Amino acid sequence: EAGVTQFPSHSVIEKGQTVTLRCDPISGHDNLYWYRRVMGKEIKFLLHFVKESKQDESGMPNNRFLAERTGGTYSTLKVQPAELEDSGVYFCASSQVPRTGELFFGEGSRLTVL
Amino acid sequence: QKEVEQDPGPLSVPEGAIVSLNCTYSNSAFQYFMWYRQYSRKGPELLMYTYSSGNKEDGRFTAQVDKSSKYISLFIRDSQPSDSATYLCAMTDNFNKFYFGSGTKLNVKP
Secondary structure (H helix, E strand, C coil): CCCCEEECCEEEECCCCCEEEEEECCCCCCEEEEEEECCCCCEEEEEEEECCEEEECCCCCCCCEEEECHHHCCEEEEECCCCHHHCEEEEEEEECCHHHCCCEECCCEEEEEC | CCCEEECCCCEEEECCCCEEEEEEECCCCCCEEEEEEECCCCCCEEEEEEECCEEEEECCEEEEEECCCCEEEEEECCCCHHHCEEEEEEEECCCCCCEECCCEEEEEEC
């Protein structure tokens, strides 16, 4: 069974540009989460989808970030325009049954904003 | 104040040592506690899951939760070089939002 896949693995962009990160969850997993890790800090929650609906987007930093999950399958996270402080590793995780405590993480998309 | 505090380490121990990793938290609503292990350039993977206070053992790993002190621990017995990784505690009250610690980097020397 394929795991959670994220693309791109690394993106280097200039301040003011746009970047779109993609996450393909494990097939059949209704729950999809986006997290972000800024250098040296904890992995912080961004938002949670259940199927195509946003269950909780309280962790989204500001309106420069837009997450979508059309059709309840893959998800995209767009940052527009990117700022220096957006640099970090963006993790996507999916879960069939979150009550097990098990989130299946992708390897992350590293974003560097210059 | 951070929701979850975790000593970043690094922690370096000889092979065979007992390792103790800890987290404290501030939100008394947290009921579900997890430990994840993350190898370099990989995503975190679930290692242990416990509900409320108490102990849980799985092989060489023991997770402890003390809700009265808002303190959780992970013990690794007979540590192996393959245990070298970053260990992240995580917790939640509703499985909607999981809160992670910053991770403790562990190095087990052969």
